[in-house]
Amino acid sequence: MKKLLLAVFSSLLISSCAIFRIHEFGETPGKPGRYPRFGLKDYLIGQLDEYRAGYDVTFYNMDLDLDPYNKMIGGEVAIHFRALEKLKTIRIDLYRNLHISSLQLSGTEIPFLRNDRAVIASLSDSLNVGRDYILKVKYEGKPISAKNPPWSGGMVWKNDNEGNPWVGVTCETEGASIWFPCKDHISDEPDSVRLRMSVPSGLQVVSNGILESHISKPGKEVFTWSTHYPVNIYNITFYAGKYEHFNDTMITEQGILNLDYYVLPENLEKAKNHFRQVKDVISFYSRSFGPYPWIREGFKLVEGPYEGMEHQTAIGYGSGYSNLRRLGGDHIIVHETAHEWWGNAVSVSDFRDIWLHEGFATYSEMIFAEHKKGYDSSLIYARHWLAGWINNKLPVVGPPDVSYWDSKDNDVYNKGAMVLHTIRNVLNDSTLFFHILQTFYGEHAAASHVTTADFIEVVERKTGKDWDKFFEAYLYNREVPVLNWYPGSYDKVQDPDSNVTKRVSFVVAKWTNVPEGFSMPVKLDCKDGNASLIIEVTTKPVLFYLKDMSSCNQLICNKRLSYYKTVIKKSILEEIEIPFKNH
Structure with a gap:
């Protein structure tokens, strides 16, 4: 019987297949990818060993000097933390190419050793659980330069079109210890950060949060920025350059949100027009997801020497002031602003x-x-x-x-x-x-x-x-779910005496490349929009009759672009009985 049915349906497929249009995408490569061979260095970075898990960072107080001409950075970082365990050894992180000249706990110099980026300090007495401490680190050096920011991170040392230094840093994959000493694990977000940075005269520094002060001194400018929200360690950042600043505000359900923009002087007028879209982006995301999370510290776009990065309240922008037609906006603004909700x-x-x-x-x-x-x-x-x-x-x-x-x-x-x-x-x-x-x-x-x-x-x-x-x-799993299906139709005899028939349309379908027990609905739509049908497909072949859709001139599978591959597979008919005699 099955072979006979295959013959009947093969002849019907020539006419019936033309009415189906399938959105086709989603391939599973035959050869899977490979993770790198993970070693001690990887676990040293990614694992919270006992020396890092036993304390919680609450505040980074950073006092740094930036020398863009010699590509140097240095100063003192005070790491405020609370002891969670009675540690007698504590670990922080800093890339090995940056030299540590002093490490003090509560004013007392402590010995340390270095293993790759790990800085492991020995304490004379165990920490008291629940007590707050301050670890001060003095350091300096030439940080690693980014090869392809922001995807391959590090310091970005550039000059603007007038020859002024233009500096930034990206470190999501490399870690913030590429430029300052810290507990470099994304599970520990400080509650607040203060960055005091000095730069050569004529330059500005922009960072997370709000500007506390700007002091001009002989030969240099000193800027102090602070944020009082929890922040991802890789999102702590700065930009240094010769900037023009303009600002705006918008009304939100929480109150007035300050919008600040820092751009290169030659792009000022262009930016004033282009950045108007920001209000719509923030308003749309606030309606879709929930309130903008950093209302007290505002929103900033900062023209940076790389394409873009979601630095919290100080998003890096470098996409050339252009919109994508299909998107209806600037890709960097739309994507990186979304990170204020998702990621930050x-x-x-x-x-x-x-x-x-x-x-x-x-x-x-x-x-x-x-x-x-x-x-x-x-x-x-x-x-x-x-x-x-x-x-x-x-x-x-x-x-x-x-x-x-x-x-x-x-x-x-x-x-x-x-x-x-x-x-x-x-x-x-x-x-x-x-x-x-x-x-x-x-x-x-x-x-x-x-x-x-x-x-x-x-x-x-x-x-x-x-x-x-x-x-x-x-x-x-890496495999793309595959919808195996076979659409067809046949003439059902309504009245044997008059030989009156009725066209019956059907679909046989099942999922493969999925775990056993997987079930997911598939929606079939008439192109003219007059009818649709949702069928629940499992890993076992099931027959579905399209009772209200037989008049469709074109039936569309996956019109709404769910992510799976579709395959018209005639052999699926061998896995199921098609009960002609009952229809």
Whole structure:
């Protein structure tokens, strides 16, 4: 019987296949990617050993001199911390090429040894649990220069078009200890930071938070900036250059938000026009996710000597004052501003979960395109800029405790974004989807670090369903889910005497490249918009009759661009009985 059915359906496919249009993308490379061979150095960076886990940094007080002509930095950093354990050995971090001349705990010089970037200090007495201490570090040297900022980080030493020094730093993947001594682990955010930096006369310094003071001294300028919000260690930053400053304000539900812009003088008028879009971006994200998180310290765009970076309240901007037509705005402004919510307020404690920063910020681009250009245009944006640039060589969620993130792999950005879009499509309820995002943000913003498990918990709590197999497929496996299906139709005899027939359309479908027990709905749409059908597809082949869609001239599968591959597979008919006699 099965062979007969195959023959019948093969003849029908010639006519029926023409009415189906499939959005095709999503390939799984035959050869998987490989993680580097992790060694002691990787665990030294990524793991919270007992010497770093036993204390909590509350405040960095930094007093630094920047010499852009000799590419030097140095000064004193006071690390305020609270003891969590009775440590007699404590560790901080600083790249080995930077020299430490003094290390003091509560005014007493203490001995230390260095192992790569680890600085391990021996204490004469154990720390008292719950007590606050100050570790002062004097250092200087030539920090490593960035090879390809911001993706390959370090110091960026440039000159503007007038020959003035123009300096910045990016260190998300390399760590902040590339330029100052700190507890260099993203799980420990200080509650506040003060940066006092001196630079040659004629230059300005811009940093996180608010400007406390500016003092001119012979031959130099001294700027003091402070932030009183928790901040990712890699987001502590500075920019030094000859800047023009202009400002604006906007009304939010929380009150007045100050907007400050620091740009090179030749770009002042251009920036005044181009940065008008910032208000719309912030307003849209505030409606979509929740209130802007740093209302007391405002929002800054700072023209930096690299493309862009989400430094908290002081976003680096360097994309040339241009908009993407499909996006409806400047890509750097749209993406990096989203990080104020996703990455800066909601932050991970291990780079294995970095998709919660980058995937969410990238999906913010897509919904911003929807806001500016409409839903269909946002799908075009996703197809060309997101879905088409996914590697699928490694899982989205990476290995723990090694501080590993290959910034050349786009999957934490683009696949992470497409996973969110797929969740939205599975729910078939945008209101519920954005309620999930708002809940995730509201429960975790600036209060704690998050993991992928925390996001899954919110999704399951708000939907009342088990999503384990979904996230296992999309985040913990590299393979693209494959929808194997076979569309067809046949003539059903209505009246044997008159030989009157009725055309019956159907689909047989199942998922492969997914964990056993995986289930996900697929939506079929008539191109004319008159009808649609949601079918629940599992790892077992199921027959679906398209009772209300037989008149469709064109049936579209995956119109809303969920992330999976579709394959018309005739052999699927061999796995299921098609009961002609009953229809």
